[in-house]
Amino acid sequence: MILTVTPNPAVDQTIEMDEEVQADTVQRSTDAQFNSGGNGINVSQFVSALGTETVATGFIGGFTGYFIEQDLVEYDVPTDFVEVDGETRINTTLLTPESEYHINQSGPSADRDAVDELIETLQDHDPSVINIGGSLPPEMDAADVDRIASAGDWDTALDVHGELMIELDGEYEYCKPNREELTAATGIEVETIDDCAEAARQLQERGYERVIASMGGDGAVLVTPEETLYAPPLDVDVVDTIGAGDSMFAAVLWAYEQGWDDERALRAGVATSAQLVSVKGPSVHELDPEATMDEVRVWSMRA
Template structure:
């Protein structure tokens, strides 16, 4: 079973205006969408659609927390969240004629007792793999993530910012940086695929058993103990890249739960992402061809190690 932990989930509020924003003007629209957001939550949704046994966890509180729980229930996603006194955050994205504006709340204050309860929740679920995804709310530190890593007999995956990856101290199963996160985690310039390979290998040497690097239009890399694998992105119509990196991690973890090889796990990650970018937001697209492997993705060996 996969347990996804989203320490700082949100209700994602997206509104669209067919005009540029102006100071002092009241803009009105009927185009508004509310969704349950957060990396771990996205991974849970996509992995569940890939027939993985998955439960979503993290911290939730207040009316927005209830919205997230209710939305996951409606989507048939199992959940086991820690209830906190503070309110889950609301993040707003404004899409206007003159550009995109993101307004993100830092998140609720987390107490030490909340972290203790999260650790106990993870232990009670006894997952095979535990994923920590996204930013940390005020009051939660990287030492708490390391504590989760050491709290049970599970493999732990992380999908966090590069500045976080640089500071984690436990042994981790897999991390999933993108190009900018590879650069932030290693201090390297990451422009070419060769740059990405070098940076990913450095992270592997620091204690990540697998480094799954998502490179957008350039596909993805997987660094293992034995080799470096690459898979190209598919030539598909891109509607929205939100959730693409989460989809790569979802495909990888679901494949490993199904007992597939490293190459097939990378293949499933890339294929899942290619389907996710074809829909707006983090809605779950039809992933049937991912499960049946009807669409071929060529995985190449970049180098042996």
């Protein structure tokens, strides 16, 4: 079972307007929507869509936390969150004809007692893999992440900010950085596939057994203890890229759960990401990477 930990989830509010924002003026939106947000939550939704058992956990609070629990019911994702004082944050994206604005809240604090309760929750479920993803709430730090990772007999996957990755002391089975996170973690400006491979290898040498690096429209690189693999994206009509990296990571973890090898896991990740970007929105009810996996090309790169 793949259990996901979202330490600082959010309700993502997207507001659309047909005119630019003006100061000291009351304006009306043309559309608005709310979604459960956070890397771990996204991964659980995609794992469920792939047909594998999952549980979403982390810290929630207040009516916004309740919204996340109820929203995930719609996607057949079981939840077991730890409640903390305060309100789960709301992250707002405002879309106008010419601009895009983002306002992210900090979220409620998660102290040591809350982390201890989260660890007990994980131990009760006894998953084979846990995925810790997204930002950390106030009061939680790298030592807490190391403590969660080492608290059970599970493999740990990470999708966190690059600055946090270099603060961690433990050894981790999987991590999924993007270009910006690779640069923050290694100092390497990732402009080419070779740059990506070099930065990912540096992370692998620091204790991340398998690095699945997302390059967006340029594909993905997988660095393992034995080899470095590269796969370009499938040629599809892109409708919406939100959640593409999370869907790729979810499918890679799902593939390893099936006992697949590195190359086949990378193919599954790229195929799943291609399927997701072909539809609007990050939430889907069913994913089938095996339908297009054979179309994914994979090359072995020299170190």
